[in-house]
Amino acid sequence: MNAHQLIDLLLSRLVRAHGGERRRWRLVIGPVRIHSVETHPHCNWSVAPSGSARETGLVERLLDEVRVSHPIVSR
Numbered sequence: 725m726n727a728h729q730l731i732d733l734l735l736s737r738l739v740r741a742h743g744g745e746r747r748r749w750r751l752v753i754g755p756v757r758i759h760s761v762e763t764h765p766h767c768n769w770s771v772a773p774s775g776s777a778r779e780t781g782l783v784e785r786l787l788d789e790v791r792v793s794h795p796i797v798s799r
Contacts, residue, residue, distance in 0.1 A: 726798045727756040730769065733794075734786060742782055752779045758799050767795040 725733075731753065738749045752775035759768045773783040 725794050727758060727769070730756055730790070730794065730797050734771075734783075734790065737786055737790075738782065741786075749779075749783075751775070752783055756797070758797060761796065767791050769797045 731750070734753055735746045735749050738744070738753075739746055752773050754772055754774060757770045757772075759770065761768050771783070771787060773780045773787075775783075
């Protein structure tokens, strides 16, 4: 999986589960940062969501779920 596919997965799951527009969720999620596997062997990506407390909480919970199945992402 690459960073673009990860964003698509996150957006699809957020819209399906919580409604709203993909554009708004994309703004809340922000950019995906890819880290070196040498320094981050268990999960090489991170996201710093910003938005309302509710939106940020929903994204953070989803990120925890997605990290289990997709810990390593390519650029």
